[in-house]
Every structure is written in C-alpha cells, then in structure tokens.
Amino acid sequence: MRFGYDFSTRRALITGASSGLGAHFALLLARQGIAGLALAARRRDRLDETAAACRAAGAGAVVTLSLDVTEDGDITKAIADTAEQLGGLDLLINNAGVADSARALDTDASSFDRVMDTNLRGPWLMAVGAAKAMIAGGTGGDIVNIASILGLRVKTGVAPYAVSKAGVIQMTRALATEWARHDIRVNALAPGYIETDINRAFFATEAGQAMIKGIPARRIGQAGDLDAPFLLLCSGASAYLTGAVLTVDGGHHINSL
Numbered sequence: 552m553r554f555g556y557d558f559s560t561r562r563a564l565i566t567g568a569s570s571g572l573g574a575h576f577a578l579l580l581a582r583q584g585i586a587g588l589a590l591a592a593r594r595r596d597r598l599d600e601t602a603a604a605c606r607a608a609g610a611g612a613v614v615t616l617s618l619d620v621t622e623d624g625d626i627t628k629a630i631a632d633t634a635e636q637l638g639g640l641d642l643l644i645n646n647a648g649v650a651d652s653a654r655a656l657d658t659d660a661s662s663f664d665r666v667m668d669t670n671l672r673g674p675w676l677m678a679v680g681a682a683k684a685m686i687a688g689g690t691g692g693d694i695v696n697i698a699s700i701l702g703l704r705v706k707t708g709v710a711p712y713a714v715s716k717a718g719v720i721q722m723t724r725a726l727a728t729e730w731a732r733h734d735i736r737v738n739a740l741a742p743g744y745i746e747t748d749i750n751r752a753f754f755a756t757e758a759g760q761a762m763i764k765g766i767p768a769r770r771i772g773q774a775g776d777l778d779a780p781f782l783l784l785c786s787g788a789s790a791y792l793t794g795a796v797l798t799v800d801g802g803h804h805i806n807s808l
C-alpha cells in the first residue's frame with residue numbers, strides 16, 4: 552500500500568520560517584515538491600535565504616512575507632497575501648515561538664505578555680484566519696501547531712513558555728472539534744529538546760549534558776527526527792487524525808519519576 556504523502560497541490564504558510572525548525576520544515580516540504588510555500592517571519596533577509604534554498608530543493612511557488620504574529624494587521628495581511636499569491640491556502644504551520652528563561656518571581660508582565668502573545672494569541676489568530684481562508688476556498692486543510700513537551704510537563708525557569716504551550720495543546724483540541732466538519736484537521740507536534748542554534752551551546756555544557764541523561768534515548772533530538780511525524784500531520788495520509796498531540800522526544804516526557 553502506498554501512503555498519500557502527496558504535496559503536489561498543497562499550498563502552505565509557515566510562520567517563523569526564518570530560522571531553526573521553521574526553516575527546516577520549509578525545506579522539508581520543498582523536498583516533497585510542494586506546490587506553494589509562503590514563508591513568514593520578521594527577518595526578511597533570513598527568509599530570503601530560506602526561500603532560495605526551497606526553490607532549489609523543488610518547491611513550486613515560494614513567497615516571503617513580513618509577519619510579526621503579535622500584530623493583528625500583519626496576520627490578516629499574511630493570510631490574504633498567501634491565498635492571493637499561491638492561489639489558496641490548505642496548510643498552516645504555526646511554528647513561530649519565543650521562550651524567556653526566568654523564575655516566575657522574576658517575570659514581569661511585559662515578558663509574560665510577549666511569550667503569550669507570540670506563542671498562543673498569535674497562533675490562535677493565525678489558525679482562525681487560515682481556517683476562514685480554507686473554508687472560503689472550499690478545500691479544507693491541515694493546521695499543525697508546534698507545541699512542546701513543556702506543554703505537557705513543567706520545568707522550573709520557563710513557566711510562561713510552559714503555560715503558553717499547554718494553551719497551544721488545548722487550542723489544538725478545541726479547534727479540531729469545531730473544524731472537522733469543514734474537513735480541517737488541527738494537530739500538534741510536541742518536540743522534546745531539539746538541537747538548534749539557540750540551544751547548541753547549552754547542551755555542550757555540564758548542565759546540558761546532565762539534562763541529556765534524563766532523556767530515555769540518552770540524546771537530544773535533531774531536526775531530522777521530526778521529519779516523518781511532521782509530514783504525517785501535514786499530509787492526506789492522516790485524513791482521520793485530528794486533535795492529536797504527537798510527542799517526539801526520545802521518551803523525555805514519560806520518563807520515570
């Protein structure tokens with residue numbers, strides 16, 4: 552049996568595509584020969600680099616869009632521009648996110664708001680806007696929210712981030728129940744610790760190495776570890792899968808207490 556990992560007609564909008572996992576997911580979809588890619592973030596120069604790599608890797612149309620997910624007007628415009636420039640939208644990757652490292656007692660209102668606005672309010676507005684575009688286009692579609700195992704378990708020093716990602720997980724379930732009737736699936740990918748530019752130096756330290764010992768797989772993840780689970784959530788192969796939270800973490804979140 553062949554599975555339906557066919558992206559040749561799909562048009563995707565990826566937030567936070569300027570670096571890290573977002574850029575990785577863009578390239579991965581490009582390698583599948585996706586018909587259209589809208590790459591959105593604040594750093595246009597980095598988006599242009601990702602766009603060039605995606606074109607070379609086999610994507611059809613590739614456009615870049617300025618997007619700050621804390622700005623409502625940017626969100627409306629990014630969704631409208633994607634639908635117009637790619638001829639529709641049937642896949643949203645809600646990937647943009649930020650983390651602040653501080654104990655709760657040292658967290659002020661503005662840093663709490665920044666994390667919530669970027670990680671939860673922005674993805675909510677993106678999802679609602681994208682769902683309206685999918686319904687208007689009559690195509691249905693898929694929304695993949697990039698959560699984290701910190702939405703399922705807590706760790707000291709990153710409370711607002713953990714709260715925001717728990718919100719993303721519950722948002723995934725709530726929207727999935729409302730939009731299944733429109734043939735829109737909403738699922739979450741919840742990675743454990745994945746090596747990217749922001750955490751590479753930390754994992755080389757003694758504290759980082761100690762944390763790795765708490766992962767049953769005894770290693771941190773690489774972006775490529777997310778590829779197959781990510782493509783499953785993005786593709787027609789998972790047509791009856793919605794409201795799911797797929798953890799990819801080497802067993803970290805279910806480790807023995």
Ligand SMILES: NC(=O)c1ccc[n+]([C@@H]2O[C@H](COP(=O)([O-])OP(=O)(O)OC[C@H]3O[C@@H](n4cnc5c(N)ncnc54)[C@H](OP(=O)(O)O)[C@@H]3O)[C@@H](O)[C@H]2O)c1
Nearest residue numbers: 567569570571572592593594619620646647648699744745
């Ligand atoms: N790496 C991990 O271990 C890990 C584990 C679990 C979950 N995650 C999640 O995976 C996602 C990507 O993280 P990453 O590790 O790839 O980090 P990253 O390299 O720092 O990427 C974060 C992306 O989000 C974008 N972004 C931040 N604030 C934004 C805003 N206000 N508006 C629009 N875009 C914004 C950034 O683009 P600009 O600065 O150009 O706007 C950047 O492209 C995040 O949601 C993160 O929580 C990561």
